[in-house]
Amino acid sequence: MQSFPAAPLAPSRRDLLAGLGLAAAPLVLGAAPRPAHLDRPSPPVQGSRTVLLRRASLVLTMDPAIGSGPLGAVENADVLMRAGAIAAVGTALPTPPGAWVVEASGKLVMPGFVDTHNHLWQSMIRGGCTDRDLFGWFQGCTDPQRGRLSPEALHSFVRLAALDAVQSGVTTLVDWVDIFSYDLVESYVRALAGTGVRFTYAMFPPAPDGALAAKVKRELVDPVPLGSFQIATHAARSAEAHNRAHWETAQELGVMLNSHVLERPEQRADDPIGVLTDIGALGPRLLMNHAIHLTDAEIAALAEHDVRLAHCPLSNMRLASGIMRLSDLGRRGVKVGLGLDGGTNDTSDFHALMKTAIGLQRVRTTEAAVFPQVPDVLRMATLGGAEALGLSDRVGSLTPGKRADLLVIDPAALNFAPRFDWIGQIVFNGRPENIDAVFVDGRALKLGGRLVDVDTARVVREAEAAATCLRAAG
Numbered sequence: 001m002q003s004f005p006a007a008p009l010a011p012s013r014r015d016l017l018a019g020l021g022l023a024a025a026p027l028v029l030g031a032a033p034r035p036a037h038l039d040r041p042s043p044p045v046q047g048s049r050t051v052l053l054r055r056a057s058l059v060l061t062m063d064p065a066i067g068s069g070p071l072g073a074v075e076n077a078d079v080l081m082r083a084g085a086i087a088a089v090g091t092a093l094p095t096p097p098g099a100w101v102v103e104a105s106g107k108l109v110m111p112g113f114v115d116t117h118n119h120l121w122q123s124m125i126r127g128g129c130t131d132r133d134l135f136g137w138f139q140g141c142t143d144p145q146r147g148r149l150s151p152e153a154l155h156s157f158v159r160l161a162a163l164d165a166v167q168s169g170v171t172t173l174v175d176w177v178d179i180f181s182y183d184l185v186e187s188y189v190r191a192l193a194g195t196g197v198r199f200t201y202a203m204f205p206p207a208p209d210g211a212l213a214a215k216v217k218r219e220l221v222d223p224v225p226l227g228s229f230q231i232a233t234h235a236a237r238s239a240e241a242h243n244r245a246h247w248e249t250a251q252e253l254g255v256m257l258n259s260h261v262l263e264r265p266e267q268r269a270d271d272p273i274g275v276l277t278d279i280g281a282l283g284p285r286l287l288m289n290h291a292i293h294l295t296d297a298e299i300a301a302l303a304e305h306d307v308r309l310a311h312c313p314l315s316n317m318r319l320a321s322g323i324m325r326l327s328d329l330g331r332r333g334v335k336v337g338l339g340l341d342g343g344t345n346d347t348s349d350f351h352a353l354m355k356t357a358i359g360l361q362r363v364r365t366t367e368a369a370v371f372p373q374v375p376d377v378l379r380m381a382t383l384g385g386a387e388a389l390g391l392s393d394r395v396g397s398l399t400p401g402k403r404a405d406l407l408v409i410d411p412a413a414l415n416f417a418p419r420f421d422w423i424g425q426i427v428f429n430g431r432p433e434n435i436d437a438v439f440v441d442g443r444a445l446k447l448g449g450r451l452v453d454v455d456t457a458r459v460v461r462e463a464e465a466a467a468t469c470l471r472a473a474g
Contacts, residue, residue, distance in 0.1 A: 053079040056104040062397035081404035084442035108409040112171025114385025117310035117339025123161035151187035153466035158191035160463040168348040168432040171405035178204040202230035208245030235272035263290035292322040303332035308388040315341035330371040337385030351430035408437035
């Protein structure tokens with residue numbers, strides 16, 4: 001497990017990159033105007049990371065020991081963050097000396113969203129291959145573009161998608177990456193580190209190359225305080241030796257193995273569950289993505305071995321892959337988080353992801369009362385995702401002592417108001433523009449509906465230029 005040392009509230013992009021030992025990337029920072037409604041009489045003291053969110057109308061802690069109900073709801077509450085951690089949640093908390101006070105009256109506070117599966121570089125092909133299934137997507141979109149990537153272009157695409165995720169309320173994400181050369185990996189990690197998001201880099205090593213994976217983890221990921229590492233694989237009988245080597249590397253490095261499994265019915269012939277069983281990988285250090293076409297016996301085996309799953313309902317719909325048996329998995333207590341899944345999700349809208357996770361199960365079963373219900377899917381989006389990643393001791397709930405990863409939602413909007421059932425409205429009405437503020441490790445990444453110190457126009461412009469060059473080269 002990695003520790004997360006204290007850092008200034010608003011570090012520069014260069015400070016973030018310094019931990020990597022890499023040359024600084026082109027700056028995209030610019031002074032964003034401070035929203036007038038924020039109660040910030042003076043800038044936070046350098047080195048001080050004490051932040052008080054004051055008078056939030058509703059706080060969902062995801063910790064029943066703190067608030068009421070399964071989501072730990074507290075009304076008219078304050079949230080105190082100190083040194084990057086949650087210090088207290090309660091009503092009328094005293095304001096510590098030197099604290100930065102952010103007025104949250106009329107707003108909702110909850111843990112940040114945990115994205116358990118993504119491919120950020122695929123932002124370059126958003127909206128592409130819209131008439132293709134998974135294999136057509138590979139053939140028409142990902143495979144032709146991956147080989148054209150330069151470090152500079154890759155940095156632009158990853159930065160664009162990661163910032164989109166942050167502004168949508170994502171505070172932790174897992175990126176499954178099958179990009180091999182060290183200079184590209186270096187650029188990828190630099191882009192992630194520069195956004196301030198908490199991330200896991202899941203690396204698919206070429207051949208069975210444990211040495212390269214260890215080098216990437218040691219030199220690029222470990223020096224980033226908010227970074228962690230996984231070994232990625234594609235489980236298939238034809239690649240069993242490769243899968244075994246990946247599992248051995250994951251064990252040597254003390255990290256999770258992350259595999260795509262049964263996204264399409266045709267992949268049944270690959271016997272991925274059998275392969276993962278044979279190499280000894282079934283257990284809590286295995287994260288399976290998609291896992292749509294499972295049998296009853298396989299669901300029972302995953303539950304018995306505490307295997308973790310990433311559910312990507314929007315991507316699965318787009319690619320006509322099928323509907324995960326989420327209600328059956330829920331009955332067996334399998335730990336499942338939600339995933340955006342890169343280019344085939346097209347945006348980073350976690351509200352749409354939650355709503356779709358509920359809706360698809362109702363379509364599949366024609367039962368409105370089927371799992372998941374609103375509290376279930378909100379938990380999946382936060383603490384459930386953290387549990388799937390083995391990070392629930394650090395993030396996923398507003399439990400004092402955990403890292404201060406949270407978001408503030410403004411319901412005073414045309415798409416959200418008027419108040420009827422705010423908890424239901426988070427899922428069924430919410431959109432990324434309702435995310436007023438995002439904090440990761442106690443550091444503000446979004447305030448007043450704007451990313452902090454990010455020139456978004458420049459981020460978009462550089463990604464557009466990189467995509468135009470790659471298309472021209474093809």
